[in-house]
Amino acid sequence: AQRVTQPEKLLSVFKGAPVELKCNYSYSGSPELFWYVQYSRQRLQLLLRHISRESIKGFTADLNKGETSFHLKKPFAQEEDSAMYYCALRTGTASKLTFGTGTRLQVTL
Amino acid sequence: DAGITQSPRYKITETGRQVTLMCHQTWSHSYMFWYRQDLGHGLRLIYYSAAADITDKGEVSDGYVVSRSKTENFPLTLESATRSQTSVYFCASSPAGGPDTGELFFGEGSRLTVL
Numbered sequence: 298a299q300r301v302t303q304p305e306k307l308l309s310v311f312k313g314a315p316v317e318l319k320c321n322y323s324y325s326g327s328p329e330l331f332w333y334v335q336y337s338r339q340r341l342q343l344l345l346r347h348i349s350r351e352s353i354k355g356f357t358a359d360l361n362k363g364e365t366s367f368h369l370k371k372p373f374a375q376e377e378d379s380a381m382y383y384c385a386l387r388t389g390t391a392s393k394l395t396f397g398t399g400t401r402l403q404v405t406l
Numbered sequence: 407d408a409g410i411t412q413s414p415r416y417k418i419t420e421t422g423r424q425v426t427l428m429c430h431q432t433w434s435h436s437y438m439f440w441y442r443q444d445l446g447h448g449l450r451l452i453y454y455s456a457a458a459d460i461t462d463k464g465e466v467s468d469g470y471v472v473s474r475s476k477t478e479n480f481p482l483t484l485e486s487a488t489r490s491q492t493s494v495y496f497c498a499s500s501p502a503g504g505p506d507t508g509e510l511f512f513g514e515g516s517r518l519t520v521l
Contacts, residue, residue: 303448329508341449341496341512383448387508391456392437392500393464394510398448 299324303397318369320384329387330367336380412513429497436502438480442493
């Protein structure tokens with residue numbers, strides 16, 4: 298069965314420091330990975346997906362099939378990055394996603 | 407542009423009562439989902455629907471019932487609420503196929519407390 302693991306419940310970094318939110322997955326097929334973000338008092342929303350290979354709000358994520366990882370990175374954290382981040386795995390043809398347990402990113406001055 | 411709306415936003419009920427959470431979307435998205443969000447568990451899928459009259463169980467479907475008689479509505483019913491069903495419930499929708507497949511659009515959530 299598919300599984301998504303986010304080992305850190307809370308990640309606290311200083312403003313301007315690099316950020317790496319870890320995500321590992323287990324799935325025997327060809328995965329599609331996503332990062333979703335939930336800012337305070339806002340809806341959960343898509344941040345980026347691996348097939349787009351894009352940078353959103355300075356964040357990037359590379360799918361590493363050898364290590365079954367999809368870590369989210371940003372070189373310089375900003376206060377507005379403070380939020381809850383979920384890694385998600387899509388399997389099959391439906392839009393059904395399996396989410397990790399989430400990591401709360403706290404950016405302090 | 408209402409998008410996807412959930413009601414009620416907050417609900418307190420007692421053990422054994424039936425509760426229905428409503429979800430309505432205006433995009434005519436084919437797929438709709440119900441997730442619950444719990445500390446330490448993240449988001450877990452309760453039920454999903456690929457189209458009107460087509461529903462399927464997720465990983466935590468016990469104690470829940472859904473229906474989808476119309477594309478735009480996807481109500482979730484707790485037939486006999488238990489304390490373990492205290493949670494924040496999120497409804498989401500997604501278009502079928504195309505480059506947007508996999509992007510879910512979430513409602514604001516419904517916070518349910520079962521006493």
